[in-house]
Amino acid sequence: MGKIIGIDLGTTFSAMANVTGGEPRIIENREGGRTTPSIVALSKSGERLVGVIARRQQITNPQNTIFSAKRLIGRRYNDPEVQKDKKLLPYEIKEASDGGIEIKMGENWHKPAEISAMVLKKLKQDAEEKLGEKITDAIITCPAYFDDSQRKATKIAGEIAGFNVRRVINEPTAAALAYGLTKKKNEQIVVYDFGGGTFDISVLDIAEDTIEVKATGGDTHLGGDDFDQKVMDWLIEQFKKDQGIDLSKDQLALQRIKEVAEKAKIELSTSLETEINLPFITSGQDGPKHLYYKMSRAVLENLVSDYISKSINLVKETLKEADLKIEDIEEVVMVGGQTRMPKIQEEVKRLFNKEVNKEINPDEVVALGVAIQGEILSAKDEGRKTEGDVKDMLLLDVTPLSLGIETLGGVSTVLISKNTTIPASKSQVFSTAADNQTSVQVHVLQGERPMAKDNKSLGQFILDGIPPAMRGIPQIEVQFDIDANGILSVSAKDKASGKSQSIRIEGSTGISKEEVEKMKKDAEMHAEEDKKKKELIEERNLADNLIHTSEKTLKDLGEKVEESKKKEANEKIEELKKVKDQDDLNAIKEKNSQLSQIMQQIGKDAYSQEKAPEGQENQSKENEKPEEGEYKEEKESN
Amino acid sequence: MEEIKKELEKCKKEKEEILNSFKRERADFINYKKDEMERAGKTLNYFLEETVSELLPVLDSFALARKEAPEKKEGWMEGFLKIENQLKEFLKSLGVEEIDASLGKDFDPNFHEAVEVVEGEKSQTINEEIQKGYLLKGRVIRPSKVKVVK
Numbered sequence: 111m112g113k114i115i116g117i118d119l120g121t122t123f124s125a126m127a128n129v130t131g132g133e134p135r136i137i138e139n140r141e142g143g144r145t146t147p148s149i150v151a152l153s154k155s156g157e158r159l160v161g162v163i164a165r166r167q168q169i170t171n172p173q174n175t176i177f178s179a180k181r182l183i184g185r186r187y188n189d190p191e192v193q194k195d196k197k198l199l200p201y202e203i204k205e206a207s208d209g210g211i212e213i214k215m216g217e218n219w220h221k222p223a224e225i226s227a228m229v230l231k232k233l234k235q236d237a238e239e240k241l242g243e244k245i246t247d248a249i250i251t252c253p254a255y256f257d258d259s260q261r262k263a264t265k266i267a268g269e270i271a272g273f274n275v276r277r278v279i280n281e282p283t284a285a286a287l288a289y290g291l292t293k294k295k296n297e298q299i300v301v302y303d304f305g306g307g308t309f310d311i312s313v314l315d316i317a318e319d320t321i322e323v324k325a326t327g328g329d330t331h332l333g334g335d336d337f338d339q340k341v342m343d344w345l346i347e348q349f350k351k352d353q354g355i356d357l358s359k360d361q362l363a364l365q366r367i368k369e370v371a372e373k374a375k376i377e378l379s380t381s382l383e384t385e386i387n388l389p390f391i392t393s394g395q396d397g398p399k400h401l402y403y404k405m406s407r408a409v410l411e412n413l414v415s416d417y418i419s420k421s422i423n424l425v426k427e428t429l430k431e432a433d434l435k436i437e438d439i440e441e442v443v444m445v446g447g448q449t450r451m452p453k454i455q456e457e458v459k460r461l462f463n464k465e466v467n468k469e470i471n472p473d474e475v476v477a478l479g480v481a482i483q484g485e486i487l488s489a490k491d492e493g494r495k496t497e498g499d500v501k502d503m504l505l506l507d508v509t510p511l512s513l514g515i516e517t518l519g520g521v522s523t524v525l526i527s528k529n530t531t532i533p534a535s536k537s538q539v540f541s542t543a544a545d546n547q548t549s550v551q552v553h554v555l556q557g558e559r560p561m562a563k564d565n566k567s568l569g570q571f572i573l574d575g576i577p578p579a580m581r582g583i584p585q586i587e588v589q590f591d592i593d594a595n596g597i598l599s600v601s602a603k604d605k606a607s608g609k610s611q612s613i614r615i616e617g618s619t620g621i622s623k624e625e626v627e628k629m630k631k632d633a634e635m636h637a638e639e640d641k642k643k644k645e646l647i648e649e650r651n652l653a654d655n656l657i658h659t660s661e662k663t664l665k666d667l668g669e670k671v672e673e674s675k676k677k678e679a680n681e682k683i684e685e686l687k688k689v690k691d692q693d694d695l696n697a698i699k700e701k702n703s704q705l706s707q708i709m710q711q712i713g714k715d716a717y718s719q720e721k722a723p724e725g726q727e728n729q730s731k732e733n734e735k736p737e738e739g740e741y742k743e744e745k746e747s748n
Numbered sequence: 749m750e751e752i753k754k755e756l757e758k759c760k761k762e763k764e765e766i767l768n769s770f771k772r773e774r775a776d777f778i779n780y781k782k783d784e785m786e787r788a789g790k791t792l793n794y795f796l797e798e799t800v801s802e803l804l805p806v807l808d809s810f811a812l813a814r815k816e817a818p819e820k821k822e823g824w825m826e827g828f829l830k831i832e833n834q835l836k837e838f839l840k841s842l843g844v845e846e847i848d849a850s851l852g853k854d855f856d857p858n859f860h861e862a863v864e865v866v867e868g869e870k871s872q873t874i875n876e877e878i879q880k881g882y883l884l885k886g887r888v889i890r891p892s893k894v895k896v897v898k
Contacts, residue, residue: 131780132773142887154872159857166857170865170872170896361864362878365893390812398816494768 114247114276114488115237116480118284119226119264121180122307124148125474126233127481128241129488134288134481136474139236145473146236150228151175152216160232172200174215176225178307181330182211183222183267184260191330223263227270234271248273249480249487254280254312255326276487282312283321284479285445289467292316297440298324300429302458302466304421305446307333311425313432313439327428332417334375334448340413341371345386345403353399355392363391367401378407379450411453422457436462444468445475508532510626513590513598516553516562518543519647525590528558532596537589539605541582549574550586552602554615558633560644566629573602573611581658642695649698653690656702657683660709670719671712679708793885800844800882801889807835808879839882847881849874849892861891868897 115128115137123145127136136144141162151164152174159167168175181195187205196203202214212219230250238245250273252264261278268275282301286292291299295318303310310328314321345367346357357363370386377384388401411418429436442462448454449472458466470478508531514524517540525536542550551572557565576584585605592598601612633640660683664671671679686701810832817825847859853874855862859881866875874894881892 131776131783153857163857166861166891167855168862170855170862170898365863365878389809390816393816398813494765494772 113241113243113245114249114484115245116284116477116482116484117230117233117248117250117268118281118477118480119180119230119250119252119267120145120148120305121178122148122305124229124233125477126237127474127477128237129481129485134478134485136477137237137240139233140239146229146233147177148180148226148229149175149177150179150215150225156216158228160228173202176201176213176215176220179213179222179225179229182213183226184256184263185211185222187211221263223267224270226264226267230268230271230273234273246274247276247484247487249277249279249484250275251281251284251476251480252278253310253326254282254314254323255310256280277483279480279483280312280321280323281310281445281476282314282323282443284476284483285443286314286316286321286441286479287482288470288475288479289441289443291441291443291467292321294440298434298438299441299443300425300439300462301443301445302421302425302449303328303445304448304454305333306335306448307331309333309421309424309446311428313428313434324434325428325432327424327431329420329424332420334446336417337375337414337448337451338368338372340417341375341405341410342367344405344409344413345371345401348403349391349401353394355394355399357392357401360392363388366391374405375410376450378405378410379452382407407452414453418454418457421454422461425458425461442466443475445472447473509534509592511556511566511629512558513568513592514555515540515588515600516551516555519651520562521644521647522555522557522560522562522565525588526592532592533594535589535591537587540586540588542576542579542584542586543581545581546578547581547584548576548578550576550602552588552600552611552613554598554600554613557629559636560640561647564632564636564640568598568615569600569613571600571602571611571613573604573609575607575609576604577606582655646693646695646698649695649702650690653686653698653702656705656709657686657690660705663709663712667712667716670716672715675708675712675715679705679712682708796842797884797887797889800839800842800884803835803839804882804890807832807839810835811880843885844889845883847883847888847892849877849881849894851875851877855894855896857891859888859891860894860896862896863893864895865898866895871897873897 113128115126116134118125118127124147125136125145127134129135138144139146139161143162146161147165149161149164149168151159151167151171153159153167154171164175165177168177178195178199182192182203185192186209187203188209192203192211204212204214204219206212206221211222213222213225214220215225230248234245234248248268250264250268252261256264264278265275268278282299282303283292285301285303286299291297294316297316299314299316301310301312301314303312308328308330309332310326312326313324315324342364350356357367366388370388374384374386383404383406386401386403386405390398391401392399429439439462442458442464444455444458444466449458449468455466455468508529509526510528512524512528513526514522517523523538525538526534540550549572551570553562553570554568555562555565556568559565573586576586587603587605589601589603590598591601596616598615599612600615601610603610660679664676664679682701682705686698686705689697689701692698810829814829814832817829849860851874852870855872855874860874861881863878868875873896875897876895877892878895879893881888882890
């Protein structure tokens with residue numbers, strides 16, 4: 111049985127996806143692109159081109175390069191929308207015998223469905239190549255406002271391309287699917303889709319078994335491209351004012367401005383200000399001219415505020431049509447690249463007075479949603495549970511917060527980090543802090559702060575009977591294990607004696623959303639000072655260690671250490687002892703480094719003493735030779 | 749007795765389902781790991797492409813500067829334009845090549861993007877290169893922008 115893929119057949123761009131490894135993923139086309147322009151052309155040499163290649167030669171071949179076929183599919187020629195769009199199309203269309211539309215490409219007339227089929231065929235071939243297997247079935251999307259005839263034509267397009275079209279589903283529904291919202295019941299959802307060329311609003315009613323489209327609205331000629339145009343116009347205006355030159359007449363300059371305008375718009379979604387820099391944009395009477403402006407987010411928002419208000423008003427209108435109030439809407443979904451703009455997110459959030467769903471890549475959310483639908487159907491065909499569902503059944507949770515234990519200096523050491531899918535298990539080996547320490551206390555903590563006292567204590571226990579040894583020698587293995595029900599078991603085992611102790615903690619995942627958020631925010635707010643505190647503790651631990659090993663080394667080496675060096679080492683040890691319990695991080699670092707240095711020198715001296723006493727090096731080398739000889743003889747005698 | 753039989757049947761069926769789901773999950777995981785290795789490699793290439801693409805406008809500016817440079821390129825000017833060489837050499841070492849979009853060459857949408865149509869002698873040939881195009885490891889990362897003869 112072939113795979114089912116989901117296809118978002120868009121007006122300007124199309125994308126395809128399927129579910130692999132439980133995750134919906136975009137399938138790249140042959141050129142490596144995650145989207146494919148919905149453009150088909152017949153080149154001058156009679157070759158059929160599809161996608162990005164077709165777009166590149168569009169301008170040399172406008173009459174035979176067919177784009178936006180979606181505006182014509184399944185419509186009647188006399189449709190006022192068609193007549194309006196006809197004015198913008200450089201290719202020829204005519205009325206078909208059945209009242210439909212036919213498009214001229216080369217010498218032939220094609221139905222819009224045939225044109226879309228050519229795009230779909232390329233997607234099919236590329237997908238089969240990428241996935242390495244035949245693809246027989248597909249689910250294709252269409253706008254929620256498509257009527258029966260348009261949906262049928264979309265299905266036919268898929269069939270012409272060689273697909274068994276299992277379903278034609280609405281784009282907003284696919285988006286809702288991607289967010290898992292279709293599992294809810296009796297909820298009203300608004301999908302706000304602001305793409306490159308069109309703006310669509312859909313109001314969906316998610317019932318027990320059905321998803322109903324209550325109303326649709328929007329503007330089929332309002333999109334991100336219009337925003338780019340505003341930025342372009344602004345740049346040309348500024349340049350005219352400053353330099354007295356009108357760049358709109360200069361083809362090359364216009365090209366460059368168009369590119370940077372879109373780039374600047376995109377940058378301002380993440381930065382408050384961006385630089386627009388086009389050196390050598392043109393030549394004036396007194397030499398080359400350069401375009402350089404800084405654009406702030408505020409300026410951009412001003413330029414497009416009318417468009418944004420228009421979109422909000424259209425949402426209000428559509429709600430009215432659906433006979434619903436703002437409060438009736440439970441979820442809002444953002445679709446389309448332009449929804450990345452912070453101002454748009456803000457306005458929509460303000461309108462609905464709630465957070466909007468925007469985490470999934472808005473350019474891909476529809477394709478990903480259709481892929482999920484494909485997986486649901488696949489599962490049904492094969493008589494199994496869907497990959498996503500199975501995950502839900504067995505792995506319901508993630509740990510919302512990090513889990514760990516308290517270690518030397520009151521530090522919190524994480525064993526299982528937050529957002530780990532469960533069941534999960536992690537272990538780490540720890541040791542003792544003091545010489546002859548025969549018991550350890552395992553204090554289990556939950557939270558994101560580096561210091562134990564700032565985290566939540568889940569429980570503690572003691573493991574004793576550890577054979578006495580130098581600090582740092584014993585090996586205590588601490589294991590954290592969370593089962594599918596969220597029950598945490600923490601155990602500590604001394605590898606030498608085999609003794610172990612454990613504790614069982616229930617409800618470690620059952621922490622309220624609010625509490626989780628609060629703890630995360632606390633961690634963020636205190637991140638800087640916590641980092642400093644942790645550094646201080648670590649440096650202090652290092653100091654303790656150094657003092658301990660240094661004193662031991664000096665004692666062990668005894669007479670072998672040169673008097674002056676011994677004096678210096680002891681001095682450094684005393685100095686370090688003085689500062690380590692204070693809060694001056696740099697002072698501790700300095701003393702640590704000084705003590706390390708002198709101890710290293712002492713160590714080096716000790717080693718070179720062992721190798722050969724001074725002035726006798728050559729002799730010892732000679733002595734080695736006979737030793738080797740002896741060894742050889744012994745061997746032979748064996 | 750009947751009840752127990754039914755219960756048993758149900759349990760058996762559930763066990764089969766769960767066991768199969770588990771096997772599938774395991775297999776998916778193993779396959780996923782394999783895919784991930786591949787993906788890691790692809791991601792590196794992807795980022796390389798992204799980064800190189802971002803550097804191209806810098807090359808473009810140099811090309812434009814060169815066009816406007818005075819005839820005699822001495823001293824400071826010469827040194828400054830040598831910086832272009834540094835950048836070009838670096839990109840070359842990453843596998844970047846220029847696309848051939850010379851005058852008279854046949855227009856090929858696999859490598860060129862037409863931005864303007866002009867009158868001329870040989871139809872469908874390149875009349876002027878507006879912006880250089882580049883390949884990265886043999887793949888087009890930016891097509892050449894050209895003027896094409898009608």
